[in-house]
Amino acid sequence: MSGVTDLDELLATMEPALVAGRFVYASVPASQIAAYLARGPIGLFREEEGVTLILPAEAAEGLSASGPMRMITLTVHSSLEAVGLTAAFATALTKAGISANVVAGFHHDHIFVPERDAERALETLRALSRTARDKGEA
Structure with missing residues (x-):
């Protein structure tokens, strides 16, 4: 290491x-993740409820996102x-x-x-x- x-x-x-x-945090359904990768997330994490994306704020239009x-x-x-x-x-x-x-x-x-x-x-x-x-x- x-x-x-x-x-x-x-x-x-x-x-x-x-x-x-x-940047913002947003959650999208895991089954739809491919559609959101084009938005350029700088991070993602798979959870039981969906995939959390960390996105440039301007790329999160239309998504429910953090402040x-x-x-x-x-x-x-x-x-x-x-x-x-x-x-x-x-x-x-x-x-x-x-x-x-x-x-x-x-x-x-x-x-x-x-x-x-x-x-x-x-x-x-x-x-x-x-x-x-x-x-x-x-």
Whole structure:
């Protein structure tokens, strides 16, 4: 397994980046998924009730979808076996009163936050990273 596993290193080097665009979550019947793939989902997850799609907001026209979200990518190459990263940033965002929906990719963690909270979430994550860096320098 590749990627960083040390929590202190992950936090100190995570460099959160706000990704361009607005995204939504929508659910479609599994039997109809092929028809929706052309809409360019950036993520999907099969559940018993249907397939959850994460789509650019403009691609979700006509679908019942969540409110607009922004995606923050932690640019550190985190291992899927790393312990504590999700808990650390979820705790920081919770203290700031920010809802977070997390998707772990092979290389990075991606955090979807309500559009209205995106800048505040980004600053919260940057502060978490600064605190970890300062701790490592002490």
